[in-house]
Amino acid sequence: MGLEGRLIGVDLTEEMLAGARGRADAAGWNNVELVQSDATKYEFPENVAAIMCTFAIIHMPEVDAIIRRAAASLRPGGRLVILGMKEPTAWPRWMVRVPLWLTRPYGVSAEYLRRRPWESVASHLRVVGFREFYWGLIYLSVGEA
Numbered sequence: 413m414g415l416e417g418r419l420i421g422v423d424l425t426e427e428m429l430a431g432a433r434g435r436a437d438a439a440g441w442n443n444v445e446l447v448q449s450d451a452t453k454y455e456f457p458e459n460v461a462a463i464m465c466t467f468a469i470i471h472m473p474e475v476d477a478i479i480r481r482a483a484a485s486l487r488p489g490g491r492l493v494i495l496g497m498k499e500p501t502a503w504p505r506w507m508v509r510v511p512l513w514l515t516r517p518y519g520v521s522a523e524y525l526r527r528r529p530w531e532s533v534a535s536h537l538r539v540v541g542f543r544e545f546y547w548g549l550i551y552l553s554v555g556e557a
């Protein structure tokens with residue numbers, strides 16, 4: 413991004429944005445804009461260099477539409493990086509209930525684990541990376557425009 417770059421943080425809640433504002437201020441970053449928005453309605457700027465989404469897209473049923481719009485906003489060579497939780501296919505069914513139970517206070521349900529954002533990354537961008545962690549529970553998906 414560099415000193416000339418602009419970083420935009422988007423979240424649905426004021427609380428999460430207040431935390432982000434605190435961290436940006438503590439680091440002395442004055443090029444950070446924070447936007448309270450539902451990502452499903454967010455108008456991405458044009459010619460974006462990179463988009464990163466961490467542990468958030470799983471909350472949104474409209475995964476494919478968001479990734480399509482995010483991909484369309486990237487400049488050529490721009491990257492979309494998604495880090496998130498998924499159904500660990502190598503685990504026995506009963507074990508999958510453990511992370512589901514642990515994340516239930518955050519609204520996560522079995523329905524969430526059927527969302528497959530990395531497939532939308534592959535539909536709308538050139539896949540340049542896909543990695544799994546914790547035996548497939550966490551994934552990192554990277555696409556390039």
Ligand SMILES: C[S@@+](CC[C@H](N)C(=O)[O-])C[C@H]1O[C@@H](n2cnc3c(N)ncnc32)[C@H](O)[C@@H]1O
Pocket residue numbers: 422423424425428449450451452465466467468469471472518
């Ligand atoms: C587990 S937190 C992750 C927060 C942050 N990205 C991180 O990695 O620390 C999930 C976040 O997704 C946000 N979120 C859920 N649905 C959203 C939506 N439709 N649009 C924008 N943000 C949303 C929540 O407000 C919450 O802050």
